[in-house]
Amino acid sequence: MSDDPTTGVPVTAAPAGETLVFSDDIALKGLIGLSFKNLLFTILTLGLYNFWARTEVRRRVWAGTIINGEPLEYRGRGMELFIGFLLVTFCLLLPASLIIGLAHFFLDPGIAGSLVTVLYLAGVYLSCVAIYRARAYLLSRTSWRGIRGHLGPDWGWGFGWSVIGHYLMTAITLGWWSPRMRMKMAYDLWRRTSWGDEKFVFNEGETDKLASGLYGYYALSWFGAAGVFVVAFGMIGALVGGLGLIAGNPEQMDPRMAIAMVAAVYGVLIPALFIAAFISLPYQAAAYRRIADNLRIDKLRFKLDVKSLPLFWLGIGNLLIVIFSLGILSPLAQARSWRFFVRRLSSEGSIDLAAIEQAASRGPSADEGLADAMHVSVLDGGL
Amino acid sequence: MSEAGFEGSFVDGKSPVRRTVIVSLDGPDLHIFGNGADVRWPLKKIRADDSPGQGEYFISVRGDHDARLNVKRIPVEVMAVLAHKAPHAFHKRRLQRQGAILIVGLAAGAALLVAAAFFGVPRLAKPLADLVPAAVEARMGQGILAQVDQTIGAPLDNAPAQAQLQHVVSRIDSVAHAGFPLRAHLIESEIANAFALPGGNVIVTCPLIQELQSPAELQAVLAHEIAHVTKRHVMAGLIRAVGAQISLAALTGAGGGQALVSIANQAAQMSYTREDEAEADRAGIAYLEAAKLDASGLATFFDRMAAEKGKDEERGAFMSSHPTSKARAEAARRRPMGAEGQSLNSEEWAMLKTACAPK
Numbered sequence: 001m002s003d004d005p006t007t008g009v010p011v012t013a014a015p016a017g018e019t020l021v022f023s024d025d026i027a028l029k030g031l032i033g034l035s036f037k038n039l040l041f042t043i044l045t046l047g048l049y050n051f052w053a054r055t056e057v058r059r060r061v062w063a064g065t066i067i068n069g070e071p072l073e074y075r076g077r078g079m080e081l082f083i084g085f086l087l088v089t090f091c092l093l094l095p096a097s098l099i100i101g102l103a104h105f106f107l108d109p110g111i112a113g114s115l116v117t118v119l120y121l122a123g124v125y126l127s128c129v130a131i132y133r134a135r136a137y138l139l140s141r142t143s144w145r146g147i148r149g150h151l152g153p154d155w156g157w158g159f160g161w162s163v164i165g166h167y168l169m170t171a172i173t174l175g176w177w178s179p180r181m182r183m184k185m186a187y188d189l190w191r192r193t194s195w196g197d198e199k200f201v202f203n204e205g206e207t208d209k210l211a212s213g214l215y216g217y218y219a220l221s222w223f224g225a226a227g228v229f230v231v232a233f234g235m236i237g238a239l240v241g242g243l244g245l246i247a248g249n250p251e252q253m254d255p256r257m258a259i260a261m262v263a264a265v266y267g268v269l270i271p272a273l274f275i276a277a278f279i280s281l282p283y284q285a286a287a288y289r290r291i292a293d294n295l296r297i298d299k300l301r302f303k304l305d306v307k308s309l310p311l312f313w314l315g316i317g318n319l320l321i322v323i324f325s326l327g328i329l330s331p332l333a334q335a336r337s338w339r340f341f342v343r344r345l346s347s348e349g350s351i352d353l354a355a356i357e358q359a360a361s362r363g364p365s366a367d368e369g370l371a372d373a374m375h376v377s378v379l380d381g382g383l
Numbered sequence: 384m385s386e387a388g389f390e391g392s393f394v395d396g397k398s399p400v401r402r403t404v405i406v407s408l409d410g411p412d413l414h415i416f417g418n419g420a421d422v423r424w425p426l427k428k429i430r431a432d433d434s435p436g437q438g439e440y441f442i443s444v445r446g447d448h449d450a451r452l453n454v455k456r457i458p459v460e461v462m463a464v465l466a467h468k469a470p471h472a473f474h475k476r477r478l479q480r481q482g483a484i485l486i487v488g489l490a491a492g493a494a495l496l497v498a499a500a501f502f503g504v505p506r507l508a509k510p511l512a513d514l515v516p517a518a519v520e521a522r523m524g525q526g527i528l529a530q531v532d533q534t535i536g537a538p539l540d541n542a543p544a545q546a547q548l549q550h551v552v553s554r555i556d557s558v559a560h561a562g563f564p565l566r567a568h569l570i571e572s573e574i575a576n577a578f579a580l581p582g583g584n585v586i587v588t589c590p591l592i593q594e595l596q597s598p599a600e601l602q603a604v605l606a607h608e609i610a611h612v613t614k615r616h617v618m619a620g621l622i623r624a625v626g627a628q629i630s631l632a633a634l635t636g637a638g639g640g641q642a643l644v645s646i647a648n649q650a651a652q653m654s655y656t657r658e659d660e661a662e663a664d665r666a667g668i669a670y671l672e673a674a675k676l677d678a679s680g681l682a683t684f685f686d687r688m689a690a691e692k693g694k695d696e697e698r699g700a701f702m703s704s705h706p707t708s709k710a711r712a713e714a715a716r717r718r719p720m721g722a723e724g725q726s727l728n729s730e731e732w733a734m735l736k737t738a739c740a741p742k
Binding site: 041144146 | 496
């Protein structure tokens with residue numbers, strides 16, 4: 001390292017290529033205090049503060065995410081989310097509900113009914129578009145070393161159709177399309193994602209083969225869940241049937257007996273859901289690993305060391321946090337999930353940082369409002 | 384004039400190359416230089432974010448979205464100047480005040496929306512309802528009538544009985560001047576009820592006919608419902624429901640608002656205010672008197688309802704927007720009774736009762 005002759009400041013020349021090391025410094029304790037502060041302000045403002053609350057949580061989680069010793073920066077503002085929300089409410093949702101209301105007054109019931117169906121389908125489509133737009137917003141507000149992430153904003157409409165197509169295929173195939181859907185969506189999103197002007201590359205075009213390695217894991221989770229639910233419904237049938245025999249005439253049933261029946265149904269169904277979710281963990285973990293394996297930027301490749309059991313404990317911990325805090329500490333659960341992935345993310349190869357430039361576009365201004373109004377989580381779009 | 388500099392780390396927002404730089408105060412600017420960097424940021428425009436847990440300032444400038452200056456330690460004497468000259472970045476109390484203004488502003492906005500929903504809209508509903516042209520209201524009424532068919536019950540398939548009911552309504556209509564033709568509809572349903580829809584459609588369900596004990600009670604109930612139509616209470620109720628929804632929409636989805644909205648909706652949904660009910664009672668009796676019909680039915684009907692519902696309703700009176708049945712019966716009794724006229728004779732009344740008898 002030499003000195004700059006004009007200032008005497010040590011020159012930090014950028015190396016030609018860097019590998020990236022991910023680490024975290026997320027202060028979970030600080031998030032607890034923040035959660036209660038947010039709750040207080042949210043109550044005081046009858047909910048309006050929640051856009052600023054979410055922004056503050058993100059700012060802290062991003063700031064605790066360290067790449068090569070430097071934190072990510074979250075630049076989103078609460079006001080942006082608020083404006084997006086207002087736009088969607090007053091330009092989309094209210095007109096739609098007014099149209100529905102007026103249609104019932106002024107139109108033939110048949111026509112009014114089909115109009116409502118059309119508007120409902122439009123809502124489903126827009127919520128798929130919203131997944132994409134929310135991701136674009138979030139990336140554009142994330143920067144590292146002053147360079148922002150970027151997701152081409154022009155493809156949101158196409159993405160919406162593609163998601164609807166995938167969901168239909170998944171329904172038709174009783175779920176067996178979903179590994180393909182997962183890989184295809186990751187492919188569609190990541191190949192449009194860039195950091196500055198450097199595009200991410202997802203598997204260089206072999207998407208069709210991508211899902212094949214996942215089907216073993218998927219079969220395990222599909223047949224496992226099917227088995228669990230067959231047993232569960234058998235048990236529920238036997239329990240409810242047996243209780244019904246004891247109770248006799250359903251019209252004069254002892255209310256305690258009715259409560260016992262409901263308890264029997266939930267007592268079987270909730271553990272069954274847990275077991276089914278547990279059986280699906282190897283598939284979930286494999287899908288995460290596969291997406292990371294197929295991702296690259298410049299000459300940098302990624303590895304995500306996610307395994308079933310840690311994923312299980314993460315889920316259990318988050319569930320307990322959310323349940324016992326009545327949802328107040330859900331930012332803590334989100335931060336734990338984020339940290340889980342950051343800690344397991346590594347990279348190989350190198351990226352030539354000096355060759356990267358800021359992308360021209362500043363990204364969408366208030367698009368997450370659309371996602372907010374549709375209650376779509378930003379993380380629904382896959383990894 | 385440049386003061387002593389301190390070290391920082393700078394990215395220019397164009398490329399991800401971080402440079403170690405010297406930062407100094409230079410008049411109205413912050414001067415950042417060294418390693419190829421040489422920029423001046425007006426102190427008035429700089430922002431600072433002491434990132435949580437990092438013990439480091441992230442400084443940016445308004446007008447340049449991406450450039451960042453990270454500073455680990457700012458000398459005390461520099462900080463004193465910055466607090467004064469860069470108020471948006473380093474004036475702690477000012478920043479706290481901005482946060483407080485946001486919370487107070489949002490809370491005031493939320494309070495305003497709630498006030499609009501619960502106080503403003505109900506007061507505006509009546510004048511707005513009066514502005515809706517009768518033809519528009521009549522058209523809306525047809526649409527709602529089609530839904531009544533599907534949700535509450537189908538019209539009773541008995542033309543003479545329908546005609547009897549229409550006869551009573553027409554007689555009151557001749558003195559009420561609703562602005563659109565009033566139509567009576569006798570409906571098969573599980574629940575005893577009578578109500579008016581926008582556009583002058585008056586609905587009576589068969590179980591209600593069963594509960595009524597005389598033609599005088601029937602004409603009193605109908606006169607009351609017709610008064611809701613002519614006084615535009617129905618339209619006002621609709622406007623209240625929609626208005627409350629619009630003014631609270633900004634709170635839904637924003638989190639805590641949903642509960643509030645459902646309360647407001649229940650309160651506003653096609654319901655009448657206490658004043659509306661009292662006015663409909665008064666106007667109903669006036670119509671009956673003008674049509675030379677017996678108005679005593681209102682008192683006997685509400686007397687019986689008060690006896691059936693008993694104490695529960697008395698207790699709820701303060702919560703509900705409706706006067707209690709007992710209070711309404713008393714008010715009705717205080718009014719001078721009309722002529723002894725009945726809209727239906729005993730044979731016609733018996734026929735209507737039979738038509739509505741459960742099969």
